[in-house]
Amino acid sequence: MDSGMKRKQIFHWIPALVMMGVIFWFSSQPSYNLPNFNWADRLVKKGGHMVGYGVLGLAYWYGFGWRLEKRWLAWMLVILFALSDEYLQSFVPGRNASIWDVLVFDNLGGLIALWLAEFRLKRKRPGADA
Structure with a gap:
């Protein structure tokens, strides 16, 4: 593999x-630094989990060059990062770790984003199955 290819990877x-x-950065903010969105607070914050981890899943898959056989690895990396992030968050003043954030919001955000991207990719590449 030449150096140009490595640089691209x-x-x-x-x-x-x-x-x-x-x-x-968002997870390391103490609770007193976080904005309160009144009645929509939970919706905004849990939605933020889904969007953030969805984007992370896509970024991981992009790192693998959008190879279909690597989409599940990208999803597993999302879950591993979410677990480590929740653990680190437990040391931040006023914050706590939530396994539900990982199992529901982070997991689903990554899974849905990857599924939508896979669907779009397969439409662009007819016959692409892995």
């Missing part, structure tokens, strides 16, 4: 690293 992982940093 490394470049493909930058969005995932950026998204991991964004999620980590």
Whole structure:
């Protein structure tokens, strides 16, 4: 593999690293620094989990070059990062770890985004099955 190809592969992982940093930054904010969205607070925050981890799943899959056989690995990385992020969040003042955030919101966000991207990719590449 030539150096240009390696550079391209490394470049493909930058969005995932950026998204991991964004999620980590949000998770490391003490509860007193977080905005309150009144009646929509839970909806906004749990929706944020789904969107954030959906984007992370897509970024992981992009890192793998959109190869269909790697979509499940991208999803597993979403779950592993979500577990580690929730654990680290348990050390932040006023915050706690929630396995439900991982099992429901983070997991589903990643899964739905990857499924929608797979659906779109298969429509663009007829006969692509893996």
